[in-house]
Amino acid sequence: MIAMDGVIPFEFSIPARLFGAARDESGRPLYEVITASTDAKPVRTNSDFMINPAADLNEAIRSADTVVVPAVELAGLDPRQVDVVIESLRHRPRGSRIMSICTGAHLLASAGLLDGRPATTHWNHTAEFSREFPRVRLDPDVLFVDDGDVLTSAGAAAGVDLCLHLIRHDQGSTVANAVARLCVVAPWREGGQAQFIEAPVPDNEDASTTSTRAWAMERLDADLTLASMARHASMSIRTFTRRFRDETGTSPNQWLNRQRIDYARRLLESTDLPIDQIADATGLGTAASLRGHLRTAIGVSPSTYRRTFQPEANVPGAPKHTL
Numbered sequence: 001m002i003a004m005d006g007v008i009p010f011e012f013s014i015p016a017r018l019f020g021a022a023r024d025e026s027g028r029p030l031y032e033v034i035t036a037s038t039d040a041k042p043v044r045t046n047s048d049f050m051i052n053p054a055a056d057l058n059e060a061i062r063s064a065d066t067v068v069v070p071a072v073e074l075a076g077l078d079p080r081q082v083d084v085v086i087e088s089l090r091h092r093p094r095g096s097r098i099m100s101i102c103t104g105a106h107l108l109a110s111a112g113l114l115d116g117r118p119a120t121t122h123w124n125h126t127a128e129f130s131r132e133f134p135r136v137r138l139d140p141d142v143l144f145v146d147d148g149d150v151l152t153s154a155g156a157a158a159g160v161d162l163c164l165h166l167i168r169h170d171q172g173s174t175v176a177n178a179v180a181r182l183c184v185v186a187p188w189r190e191g192g193q194a195q196f197i198e199a200p201v202p203d204n205e206d207a208s209t210t211s212t213r214a215w216a217m218e219r220l221d222a223d224l225t226l227a228s229m230a231r232h233a234s235m236s237i238r239t240f241t242r243r244f245r246d247e248t249g250t251s252p253n254q255w256l257n258r259q260r261i262d263y264a265r266r267l268l269e270s271t272d273l274p275i276d277q278i279a280d281a282t283g284l285g286t287a288a289s290l291r292g293h294l295r296t297a298i299g300v301s302p303s304t305y306r307r308t309f310q311p312e313a314n315v316p317g318a319p320k321h322t323l
Contacts, residue, residue, distance in 0.1 A: 001068045003037040003053045009045050011071035011101045011159050018163040021179045036060035038084050046073040061092050071102035086111040099151040101159035109133040118145050122155030173269040209244045220283045260284050261297050268306045275302050
């Protein structure tokens with residue numbers, strides 16, 4: 001964890017809290033989280049207190065599997081400190097990964113680490129970011145972007161989503177879900193960042209699609225249609241579609257497809273069910289349909305995904321991942 005002047009405490013605390021909560025079956029920690037700054041000097045937050053890191057930045061980065069750049073107050077950054085951090089990022093170990101939370105993406109972009117790559121940041125900074133870093137393929141609508149060895153998250157609490165995604169990737173869904181329960185957060189949030197961008201609040205708060213989404217989640221294997229969901233919500237299709245997008249940031253059909261794919265992923269991660277049974281249970285139809293949907297969503301086949309998310313890291317005694 002990189003600490004620098006102007007760091008925002010909430011975002012800064014997220015990785016230590018979530019990665020620190022990841023345990024194996026015997027209760028042993030699966031990550032070691034180290035906080036580092038230039039020469040291990042104290043740094044000021046954008047609030048009224050200081051952070052006293054435990055390690056020197058260059059020394060910590062040399063042994064890290066994952067380097068985290070948390071959110072910072074962009075207006076108050078010290079250019080000299082930024083230069084030191086950027087130089088350190090450029091010399092991180094081969095094979096390590098780097099992730100940013102919120103405005104931390106500006107540091108990654110400044111280091112040239114996002115050139116030509118997909119990334120995201122807080123929606124309130126996307127216009128500024130695009131002007132300053134035109135070579136970055138910015139996606140302002142998503143909660144996070146996983147581009148392999150470089151990952152970025154959207155604003156503030158989207159850091160929770162990215163950390164859980166990494167834990168799920170490293171340790172499997174069982175560990176990630178346990179961390180989510182312990183930290184009292186959702187293991188996976190619906191929609192993208194678009195749902196959090198400032199927008200008018202619906203006039204009638206009682207006319208929500210929440211109950212219909214819950215109803216649909218209980219019958220993903222059924223023949224759900226836009227008309228049947230609108231009927232359950234006691235709305236016209238047009239009103240239901242508009243209100244659904246206001247509340248989730250996506251359309252009903254896109255949301256439904258996402259839920260079915262996510263359910264299929266959970267079954268692939270945690271069961272040995274045949275692919276055709278998973279396709280049927282999730283409402284995706286046939287094994288061929290499931291393969292097509294999964295490839296479109298995440299670029300891999302069901303069998304490849306299953307192998308990825310049933311890792312040796314779930315076995316007691318597996319090596320830690322150093323953060």
